[in-house]
Amino acid sequence: xxxxxxxGLLAIGLLFPAKSNAQSLPSGKSIADKTHARDEGVSMSRxxxxxxxxxxxxxxxxxxxxxxxxxxxxxxLAIFYLTPKSVMGTAFLTYDYPDPSVDDDQWLYxxxxxxxxxxxxxNRGDYFLGTDLTYEDIKLETRISRDDxxxxxxGKELINGHESYVLEGNPINDKIAKELGYSxxxxxxxxxxxxxxxxxxxxxxxxxLKTTEITDIKQVQGIWTYHQIHVKNHKTNHQTYFRISxxxxxxxxxxDTFTKEALVNGL
Amino acid sequence: xxxxxxIAIVLLLSLAGANAQEKQNKFKxxxxxxLVVTSDFSYEFxxxxxxxxxxxxxxxxxxxxNRKSKFVLKGQLYTxxxxxxxxxxxxxxxxxxxxxxxxxxxxTNLELREFYFYTSIKNILRLTxxxxxxxxxxxxxxxxxxxxxxxNFREFxxxxxxxxxxxxxxxxxxxxxxxxxxQFVWIPDNTYHITQDFDAxxxxxxxxxTPPEGVSAVFNKTLKPNRFIADSDxxxxxxxFTKGWDLSLNYFYYYDDLPVFYSQLNISETNSPFIxxxxxxxxxxxxxxxxxxxxxxxxxxxxxxxxFNQNLSSTNSNASRGIETSNVFKSAIGIDxxxxxxxxxxxxxxxxxxxxxxxxxxxxxxxxxSLKISREMMNDNLTAEVLWVHNAxxxxxxxxxxxxxxxxxxxxxxxxxxxxxxxETQLFGQFKDKSRISxxxxxxx
Numbered sequence: 001x002x003x004x005x006x007x008g009l010l011a012i013g014l015l016f017p018a019k020s021n022a023q024s025l026p027s028g029k030s031i032a033d034k035t036h037a038r039d040e041g042v043s044m045s046r047x048x049x050x051x052x053x054x055x056x057x058x059x060x061x062x063x064x065x066x067x068x069x070x071x072x073x074x075x076x077l078a079i080f081y082l083t084p085k086s087v088m089g090t091a092f093l094t095y096d097y098p099d100p101s102v103d104d105d106q107w108l109y110x111x112x113x114x115x116x117x118x119x120x121x122x123n124r125g126d127y128f129l130g131t132d133l134t135y136e137d138i139k140l141e142t143r144i145s146r147d148d149x150x151x152x153x154x155g156k157e158l159i160n161g162h163e164s165y166v167l168e169g170n171p172i173n174d175k176i177a178k179e180l181g182y183s184x185x186x187x188x189x190x191x192x193x194x195x196x197x198x199x200x201x202x203x204x205x206x207x208x209l210k211t212t213e214i215t216d217i218k219q220v221q222g223i224w225t226y227h228q229i230h231v232k233n234h235k236t237n238h239q240t241y242f243r244i245s246x247x248x249x250x251x252x253x254x255x256d257t258f259t260k261e262a263l264v265n266g267l
Numbered sequence: 268x269x270x271x272x273x274i275a276i277v278l279l280l281s282l283a284g285a286n287a288q289e290k291q292n293k294f295k296x297x298x299x300x301x302l303v304v305t306s307d308f309s310y311e312f313x314x315x316x317x318x319x320x321x322x323x324x325x326x327x328x329x330x331x332x333n334r335k336s337k338f339v340l341k342g343q344l345y346t347x348x349x350x351x352x353x354x355x356x357x358x359x360x361x362x363x364x365x366x367x368x369x370x371x372x373x374x375t376n377l378e379l380r381e382f383y384f385y386t387s388i389k390n391i392l393r394l395t396x397x398x399x400x401x402x403x404x405x406x407x408x409x410x411x412x413x414x415x416x417x418x419n420f421r422e423f424x425x426x427x428x429x430x431x432x433x434x435x436x437x438x439x440x441x442x443x444x445x446x447x448x449x450q451f452v453w454i455p456d457n458t459y460h461i462t463q464d465f466d467a468x469x470x471x472x473x474x475x476x477t478p479p480e481g482v483s484a485v486f487n488k489t490l491k492p493n494r495f496i497a498d499s500d501x502x503x504x505x506x507x508f509t510k511g512w513d514l515s516l517n518y519f520y521y522y523d524d525l526p527v528f529y530s531q532l533n534i535s536e537t538n539s540p541f542i543x544x545x546x547x548x549x550x551x552x553x554x555x556x557x558x559x560x561x562x563x564x565x566x567x568x569x570x571x572x573x574x575f576n577q578n579l580s581s582t583n584s585n586a587s588r589g590i591e592t593s594n595v596f597k598s599a600i601g602i603d604x605x606x607x608x609x610x611x612x613x614x615x616x617x618x619x620x621x622x623x624x625x626x627x628x629x630x631x632x633x634x635x636x637s638l639k640i641s642r643e644m645m646n647d648n649l650t651a652e653v654l655w656v657h658n659a660x661x662x663x664x665x666x667x668x669x670x671x672x673x674x675x676x677x678x679x680x681x682x683x684x685x686x687x688x689x690x691e692t693q694l695f696g697q698f699k700d701k702s703r704i705s706x707x708x709x710x711x712x
Contacts (some may be wrong), residue, residue: 060673062676085302
C-alpha cells in the first residue's frame with residue numbers, strides 16, 4: 001500500500017512537472033520588491049557618458065556628472081552636462097517621491113537662457129534627452145516597477161553566465177500602458193544580486209520595440225553597480241550606450257546640491 | 268659615504284618628481300578649459316544685403332581650489348565682418364570703465380564676459396563675487412524681472428539673451444532661512460543698456476518723439492551715475508518650493524537701464540527753435556514675484572513686477588520737461604505643455620500704467636502675447652521651432668522660425684528667420700525692413 005502511494009505521488013510529479021517548477025519560482029512581485037531592496041548607498045557621484053548612434057552610424061556623445069542622494073525614502077538626482085561644450089552647464093534635477101501616485105518634480109537649467117525651467121514629469125514614457133531610454137527607465141535604474149505591471153515568472157535563464165529569472169509583464173491597464181509606452185515587457189533579473197540584466201519591450205501597437213542589456217556589473221565599495229547599458233531601438237535602429245565611470249558611493253554630497261540655485265551655480 | 272648621498276639625492280629627486288607629478292595631476296583635475304565658436308550670417312530681405320556676419324570665440328576657464336570654491340573666467344572675441352550692427356568703434360557712454368570692451372579696429376572687440384570667484388562657506392553661505400550675469404524671472408522673450416543686468420540692443424531683442432545681456436561686476440550672496448532661499452545682490456557697476464546710434468540697423472526710434480517740422484533736436488551728454496557705493500543697485504530675492512509650487516518674491520532698487528529723455532523747447536542765438544534733450548538715468552524701486560506649478564503635462568508659470576515712479580515720455584504739453592511719472596504694473600502668465608517631443612509654450616503679458624498720464628507712443632494698458640512651438644526629432648538631432656510675439660494694441664510683432672541640427676557631437680547648425688510686421692512707428696513694426704534669414708553654426712571643444 002505504501003509502495004503504491006509513493007508510485008502514485010511520483011506519477012503525479014511526472015505528469016505535472018511544469019506546475020511543480022512554477023511553484024519553485026518566486027513571484028514577479030517578490031522579484032520586483034527584491035530589486036528595490038537592493039543596497040544603493042545613500043549618496044553617489046558618477047560620470048555618465050551617453051553615446052547616441054543613429055541608423056547611419058553617426059555618433060554623438062554627451063558626458064555628464066550625475067549626483068544622487070536619498071533624503072529618507074525620497075531620491076534626488078542632479079545631472080550636469082560636461083560636453084558638448086556648447087551646452088555645458090545644462091543641468092537636470094529630479095525629486096523622486098516614494099509615493100508612486102505623486103509625480104516627480106523636475107527642473108531643467110538651460111545656460112543659454114540662464115533660467116531654470118520646471119518640467120512636467122507626467123509623461124514618464126517620453127524619451128530621456130534624446131536617448132533610447134524613457135524617463136521611467138532612467139528612474140528605475142535596473143530595478144523593475146512594483147506597481148505598473150502584472151508579472152508572470154516564466155523560468156530561469158543564463159544571461160552572460162549569470163542565472164536570471166525571466167519575467168513577462170503586462171501593464172495593469174491601458175492607461176498605464178500608454179503612459180509607459182509599452183504594451184509588454186520581458187525581463188531578465190539576476191537571481192543572486194537582484195539587478196535587471198536584460199529587458200525586451202514592445203510598443204503600444206504590440207511591435208517589438210527595443211532591447212536593453214545591462215553589463216559590466218561589479219561591486220564598487222561593496223555595492224553591486226552596473227557600468228554599461230546598451231539599448232537598441234528595433235524600430236528606428238537607433239542605439240544608446242550608457243557608460244558609467246568614476247563611481248563613488250562614499251563622497252559627501254551637500255543637500256544644497258539638489259536645489260534650483262545649485263543648478264545655476266553648476267559643478 | 269658618497270654612495271649614501273647619492274641614494275639620498277636619488278630618493279629626494281624621485282620624491283620631488285612624484286610630488287611634481289601629483290601637483291600636475293591635481294592641476295589637471297582642477298583646471299578646465301573649453302572653447303565655443305559661433306558664427307551667424309544674416310541676409311536682410313529689404314536691402315538685399317548682409318545684415319550681420321559675426322563670428323564669436325568664447326573661451327572659458329575654471330579653476331577649482333577645492334570642492335567648495337572655484338574661479339571662472341569667460342572671455343569673448345567678437346568679430347563682425349561687415350561692421351554693420353555697431354558700425355565703427357562705439358563710444359559706450361553708458362558702460363562703466365571696468366566693463367568696457369576693448370576694440371581692435373572697427374570690426375573686432377575683446378570682452379571679459381565673466382570673471383568671478385564662487386565659494387560655499389560651511390555649506391551655509393554661497394558667495395559669487397566678480398563679473399557675472401544674474402537672471403531673475405520666469406518669462407521668455409520679453410522681460411519683467413530680468414532687469415538686474417542691462418542689455419546690448421545691437422540686434423533689438425533678436426540676439427540670444429546670453430549674448431546680449433551685459434554681465435556686471437557684482438556680489439551675489441545666497442543662504443537659507445529654514446525652507447526659504449535668500450539671494451542678496453549688490454551691483455556697484457554703473458553700466459546700463461547699450462542702445463544704438465541713429466544710423467544703426469536696430470536704432471529704436473519708437474522711443475523718441477519726433478520734433479515738429481523745422482525744429483531741430485540737440486542731444487546733450489547723458490548724465491550717468493558714477494559713484495561706487497551711492498549709485499550701486501541692490502536686490503533681494505526670496506524663494507521657496509512648497510507643495511509643488513515654486514515661488515519667489517523679488518525687490519530691486521536700481522537705476523533704470525534706459526535714461527529718461529528730458530526735453531524742452533529752446534530758442535537758439537539765431538532765433539531758431541530747437542528741442543534740447545538731456546538724457547539722465549533715474550532711480551526706481553521694483554517689487555515683484557514669480558510662481559510656477561506643474562499640473563499634469565503642463566507647467567503654469569507667472570511673473571509680476573510693480574515699478575514705482577517710472578518716468579515716461581509724455582504727449583501732455585504741460586508735462587515737466589516732456590516727462591510724466593507713474594507706477595507701472597507688469598504681469599505675465601504662461602503655460603508650457605509637453606507631449607512627447609513637442610512643446611507648446613504660450614504667454615500673455617500685460618503692462619499697465621496706473622496713473623492718469625499721457626504716455627508717448629503707447630497705451631496705458633498694453634498687451635503682448637507670445638507663442639512658441641517646438642519639436643525635437645531624430646533623438647534630439649533635429650529641432651524645429653517657431654516663436655511668435657504679437658502686440659495686441661498696435662498689431663505689430665515678429666515671427667522667428669528656426670531649425671537646428673547636430674551634425675556631430677560638437678557641431679550644431681542653425682537656419683532661421685526673423686520677420687517683423689506692423690506699423691513702423693511701433694516697437695516691433697519699426698524693424699519690418701530689417702526682417703532677415705540667418706544661417707549659423709555653433710562648435711565647441
